Amino acid sequence: MTETSTLRRLRVLLSAYACEPGKGSEPGTGWHMAMELAKRYDVTVLTRANDRGPIEKELAESTGPRPTFLYHDLSGLYRFLKKRRILPTQLYYAMWQRDTRRMLETKSVSDFDIFHHITFNSFEISPGVPAGFRGALVRGPLGGGQTAPPALLESLGWLDKLKEQARSARVRKSAASSRLQRDLAACDLILHANHETGDLLKQGQENRRDPMIDVGVDPSKFSPADHAKDGTRILSASNFEPRKGTRLLLLAFQRAHQDNPSLRLLLAGSGKLLAQDMAWVEANRLSNSVSFLGKLDHQKMADELSAADVFVFPSLRDTSGAIVLEAMACGLPIVCLDHQGAKVMVGDCCGMRISPESLEGTLDGIARAILKLASNVSLRESMGHRARERVLAEFSWEKKASRLSEEYQRLV
Structure with a gap:
């Protein structure tokens, strides 16, 4: 029946x-x-x-x-x-x-x-x-009840930091x-x-x-990634706006890249901070290792996910993040902050969640997670397989x- x-x-x-x-x-x-x-x-x-x-x-x-x-x-x-x-x-x-x-x-x-x-x-x-x-x-x-971790506001400009603090106060008042x-x-x-x-x-x-x-997510729309690759393609996708944490990711990637110069970071999306982040990449001589893909339609995004090795979701403030489930459906291990919707979606078996308690600790944690996953094909394969299983069991x-x-x- x-x-x-x-x-x-x-x-x-x-x-x-x-x-x-x-x-x-x-x-x-x-x-x-x-x-x-x-x-x-x-x-x-x-x-x-x-x-x-x-x-x-x-x-x-x-x-x-x-x-x-x-x-x-x-x-x-x-x-x-x-x-x-x-x-x-x-x-x-x-x-x-x-x-x-x-x-x-x-x-x-x-x-x-x-x-x-x-x-x-x-x-x-x-x-x-x-x-x-x-x-x-x-x-x-x-x-909407989630707020950006106070320690990570230091990664923002002064005006964006002030806006996040004002929003946090408004949320508490509204509740x-x-x-x-x-x-x-x-x-x-x-x-x-x-x-x-x-x-x-x-x-x-x-x-x-x-x-x-x-x-x-509809898992049938996403093909599992090939984990036999060299592990150097690190993908992230979001709007380029302060709360999405793209600058946080760039700072962490810079650290990881110093230890493993073969790493490549691919950033999909558009937004008001795109030009600033592109200029930062140029100024820090990372242009050969960081690529900006622009805003992609669903099929092109699915293709990029299937071609990637690791997906990073560095958002400071997000109810959840559909792109995380799409990456998991492609069998990618996830690196994210240990809070909000990402914490619910990404279990210990399918990714690495980084504590947002301090800016230095967060940057170091993201960098170490990228390096560990990039260098360990069996770990990528195990976490990626369990990520897709988790999506099939809970999030379709x-x-x-x-x-x-x-x-x-x-x-x-």
Whole structure:
């Protein structure tokens, strides 16, 4: 007997502001979870009208059960202001949540068994509750409670350091707000994507909360790496922005390169710090050993992962990191900081997690981890194999939807 045949067929209203096929991060989470849950339940997805084109195209080409989509966006003026970055995304998002609640007043929301808000995953902006809804409320997996380690802020410029400190203060204040506490208390289940967010939100809350990473991966899209190579291709991928820790990685790689000049670092991505980091590489005479790949599409990124030997994720602040799961699906050992979502995804068996307690210790730890993995093919092979096994067992979209389905069944 299949899992689906034994389930009570629920009606699920999924709030997914970010939801788009072919994307990573939160848009990918919204899309993949909607499609997987639709195999088990009658799913209606509330999302942005802006993404209707790619969604409808993908639905037309798909087979099997599909969700129903409700599209909504603010007026053209607000979209124009958002596109020009005059209206901040978070403010637009809060206004979108308000408008969708009004829109749902014309729908029969009382017919739904579950109202699950899944994206955006920030705990700071509540989706509220549709008027007339009487079913179970689910939020998450929530993130945003993580903050950059104070010791590593020294790797940033003074202005970026100040911005991170201000954000950390705002996060603490937001978590203590009475409105947030009321909104969370109304939930039947709160999922948190990392322990930092879970610990921040648990004060005064008696309702159930469980850990669940917010991202997933389709392992069939990624080919395992060839571990017979020489171990010198070190890959990292992210936006070039302060919190992503690219400069931290460059400083650590510089140390590792002094001991093993054959090492090569490949950096994929784009962003405001790209030019500065390229200039730093040039000034430190590492141009022959560090390559900037630019922003890659999904297929090219998958190809680079399969060709790499080690993946490094040096982020100072991240709810999770879908790219980490993609690297693990390719059978790559991971080097990351021992915090936040990376700590949840990367076990001791499949990577090396570096304590972020001090800047010097972190730089030395990343450098040593790179050198150790680069020089030990059996360790790379063992960790890489277990990394892919871990993804298959816990982090595929199918596994995540199956676990979420179990949570739904408990609630009703």
